[in-house]
Amino acid sequence: MKPSSRVTIRDVAVAAGVSVATVSKVLNARYGVSATTSAHVQSVIRELGYEASLVAQSLRNHRTNVIGILVADLEPFSTELLKGAAKAIKGTGYELVVYSAGGRSSDHAGWEQRYLSRLSGTLIDGAVLVTPTVVDVDYGTAVVAVDPHAGPSGMPTVDSDNLLGARLGTQHLLDLGHRRIAMLSGRPDLESAKLREQGYTDALRAAGVPVDPALIQVGNYDPDASAEAARRLLDGPDRPTAIFAANDISAIAAIEVANGMGLRVPEDLSVVGFDNVPEAALATPALTTVEQPIHEMGHRAIDLLIQLMRGEPVEQTHVRLTTSLVVRQSTRAIGANA
């Protein structure tokens, strides 16, 4: 009745009256143990509820059967990705560990490098990095980057067609008759943000609508910064009639700001987001947005990683999935009445 400390392999050995080496052999079904001892040891293992320490195992054996998913934070995008990854990992025999330092990541770029150094070689056999900032390094382990900040490079990546998606989102607003369309852009240092902004300007130019730099404000993919940027956009004299936001979180923040200023969405202002996280559908009004197939991105990242870990040849190391428009209630034709 004092199971206060872990039961180790040594406890099992003592209880069974054998050496730790023998217990280890039984555990790993190694040759060289008599049937009777094996049975006895197994019963002791069950009795004590012994389970080998993952940590000690992985320090000794450099192969664990664990895949790590390294995220800066557990926000909607990364948790959706987890669902897809979890589905992909079923039946593969691998286990999944998600690691997050919980927001401490903002202290410095290169968090993924630190996490990876801390975990790779021991604990995990391979890793999926979610929106990493550094991808040009040669890590020791098998690694796949999802939505990397610098775009596809040497490292295997999975991302989606940000350029197309931004064109679709902007075109949707153009089709509804909007001409003063603002952009709530993402973090300027990230490839995805650049592409989304470029898709926006491309669509405007193709439609013959001049691009007004004053209508592009940085929201940094962040709710607070986006709220401020939205305030700047909506406060001016010549207010835009629509906002294309670089992600759903920014779009939702913009809607809140608009409501606070007495503007109704979509009657007075149309808003389009990007990502299609579940929260987009929960917003009021439900958000029209550009969908990234996040589940599939997680699934494909795991598939690709497992191929790499097994040393199998991979047909393509850069997987790009398509994006599409999801129309909900936050957009409306200009001038249309309720």
Added chain:
Amino acid sequence: MKPSSRVTIRDVAVAAGVSVATVSKVLNARYGVSATTSAHVQSVIRELGYEASLVAQSLRNHRTNVIGILVADLEPFSTELLKGAAKAIKGTGYELVVYSAGGRSSDHAGWEQRYLSRLSGTLIDGAVLVTPTVVDVDYGTAVVAVDPHAGPSGMPTVDSDNLLGARLGTQHLLDLGHRRIAMLSGRPDLESAKLREQGYTDALRAAGVPVDPALIQVGNYDPDASAEAARRLLDGPDRPTAIFAANDISAIAAIEVANGMGLRVPEDLSVVGFDNVPEAALATPALTTVEQPIHEMGHRAIDLLIQLMRGEPVEQTHVRLTTSLVVRQSTRAIGANA
């Protein structure tokens, strides 16, 4: 140019021309290293990109600063819980590890026991168990159970008021005039499922509506089993006009079955779910459901766990949060036309 293997503390020591002990002292800011050596070692550390192995550290020091969240699978409920937990952990200095064996858990009950044995003592200082089946054991580590299968017992727990929630959901259907209300129940071995079923029967009895055992079918919290159960319910001659499902996944499965049979929701059949995961709002029609404050459950679980780990006195070891009804589009007054 051969960073194929991990850079260890030994590599740093050699490169800096000191012993591993000294490097360790520098890393941990221990007393007994001159300022000049310390600076030199630190520069070498930066240069090599060295980061201490979490595994080796935790094997040696039994205190890591890592909290584990152990889940059977990464489905909507547990991922929502993660978001709340992630918020709670910010600024506490703890890191977060989510562990899942990826569906392998179904092979045997007691997965939480195995996971915990595998990780506790090493790697994690404390754990949050999500819907564990066994809670009466005295684990060695600090542990908090969320939504435990057997209801609150000796172990600290966080759950929500399932009984009240089920009454609310059923009452909503009664208020809409429904009398033949079916129940798609959960896994019979789980406390939460029992309470939800009891809330359903309580509400019916209080309204003077007889409970028909044929209208209670086991959906097991599982989409496939729920689809079958829904088929049984809707196939009969005296079809129910409403279904109260034990969770959102079951409810969504039921809606799909109804659609497949040519029944429209909510015109021909009203459906109420339980949980209010984001997927509920994404369903068509958007699901009326009983909300559990899942984010807050995750937050409170982490708060409680950290208190326990720090040995602080806790006011209450069993936290129960309230549930509430969220009305969306999947329910309608009986006989009402579109």
Added chain:
DNA sequence: ATCGTTGTTGATAACGTTATCGGAAGCTAT
């Protein structure tokens, strides 16, 4: 009787890290 073979078991090193302890060197006070 001796040898080799087979079957079974245990002692030990190693994985990467940190805490403990002892020792070397430089200094001050006698």
Added chain:
DNA sequence: ATAGCTTCCGATAACGTTATCAACAACGAT
């Protein structure tokens, strides 16, 4: 000059596990 003190550094054990190798017994074959 020597004793004592301080400062700095390195050797080593230990955490829990597994692979390697040696030891040992029993046995049949020569």
